[in-house]
Amino acid sequence: MDDVLNILRAAADPTRLRILCLLESGELSVSELVAILGQSQPRVSRHLKVLVDAGLLARLREGSWVFHRIQPSARARAAALTGMVPPDDPVRVLDHARLGEIERQRADEAEAYFARFAGEWDRLRQLDVDEEAIAAQIRVMLPLTHEQRLLDLGTGTGRMLQVLGPDAGEAVGVDASHDMLTVARANLKRWGLANCRVRQGDILALPGAQESFDAVVMHQVLHFLDRPWAAIAEAARTLRPGGQMLVVDLAPHGVEELRERHAHRRLGFADDEVGGWLEDQGLTVRAVHHMPGALGVTIWLARRLGGQPAARSTTTFEGLQQGAPA
Ligand SMILES: C[S@@+](CC[C@H](N)C(=O)[O-])C[C@H]1O[C@@H](n2cnc3c(N)ncnc32)[C@H](O)[C@@H]1O
Known part of the structure; x- marks a missing residue:
């Protein structure tokens, strides 16, 4: 019971609940969370620490970046908490829109990089x-x-x-x-x-x-x-x-x-x-x-795993069907 109460206490804060909802779709760096939540880095870091200490989040340092993700063993508990926030909650919708924007920006940058260096x-x-x-x-x-x-x-x-x-x-x-x-x-x-x-x-x-x-x-x-x-x-x-x-x-x-x-x-x-x-x-x-x-x-x-490979199928996706011209 102590465990459950710790988790409930940790999540009982608007910013921390937003963080849990955001991390449902994967890991994020602290600077990405700062950009989405619109709060200072020390403040966001403090919230993250509470969630890590409660065993809800895992912290992963990589060079100068620190990523956070839902602790694999706590996925069901985190999902139980975020499941109570309606998908159309305005704050949740806005946070996800900001996250989508950040991901799009990064994808555009990567695409521009590959376009620039394709020849080389x-x-x-x-x-x-x-x-x-x-x-x-x-x-x-x-x-x-x-x-x-x-x-x-x-x-x-x-x-x-x-x-x-x-x-x-x-x-x-x-x-x-x-x-x-x-x-x-x-x-x-x-x-x-x-x-x-x-x-x-x-x-x-x-x-x-x-x-x-x-x-x-x-x-x-x-x-x-x-x-x-x-x-x-x-x-x-x-x-x-x-x-x-x-x-x-x-x-x-x-x-x-x-x-x-x-x-x-x-x-x-x-x-x-x-x-x-x-x-x-x-x-x-x-x-x-x-x-x-x-x-x-x-x-x-x-x-x-699996027994015999399945019978060969001709897939319908135009890009990948068998025998399609290059
Ligand atoms: C570092 S290159 C590696 C290319 C190749 N496998 C090699 O080893 O030379 C990474 C490639 O992944 C592609 N890529 C990245 N994200 C992708 C995505 N979501 N869908 C399709 N291609 C993607 C990039 O356009 C780029 O050509």
Whole structure:
């Protein structure tokens, strides 16, 4: 009973209830909360501390940023509290509108970044990591056959199609950036990969692509996203039973400059962070491999459980249906 009373006391404040409602949709940095709530940073930090002390929130320091999220073990309790606030409550609606605006702004900035660097991306990508060693490791961990369909989410200039496409039956790359895809199309032609094509789309919303791929890869994409777990959830949906997901991203690091100058949202990920998101989607993590370097890179391989792979379906989403022209 003491626990419950502590939680009720912690939430019994208008700002703290607003914070709980905002964090329902994921994690936010202190400065984002300050912008949405319109209060000073010390004040917001004080409220956050009360919620952390009550066990409702978890705090995650990453470089000079501090993120807060609902403590996984307290999700049901937090949902019980926020569930009492009507979805059309004017304060809640306004807070969510502000949050949406912040996310849109960041997405626009990231898109502008990729548009600016599309032509140079193939060179930029090689600066901090040993690309060829990573590619070799990916081929070892995810051997494909000519029977299989591959989906590359956040394909950029098509690097993963270059690495894995020759072994797949068919491969589709999806990216939001028109400029990146222009380079990718030219690359595919140059590499002679007639079985690969790219489509413009949002990897957080892939309508119709349910259970249609044998393998899904996300190479250096998650650290740009506000909600990396949502991308994993959407990717998992596209996998056939028995299908595999390979995620490649930076290990935790402290290079703050990547945030300021290269649109990174997160400074890498711990093994169990991405592992937890994969398992939340019902996937089994089969291997986690670390590649050392100026910036460490981690490769996660997970498998969707299930008996026999489902019969091949032709999906309806115009971007991803089988055999559609590039
Ligand atoms: C760092 S690049 C990586 C590209 C490629 N996977 C590689 O390793 O070279 C990240 C890519 O993710 C794309 N991206 C970011 N958010 C996206 C979204 N919501 N939907 C689709 N693509 C997205 C960007 O446009 C960019 O091309």
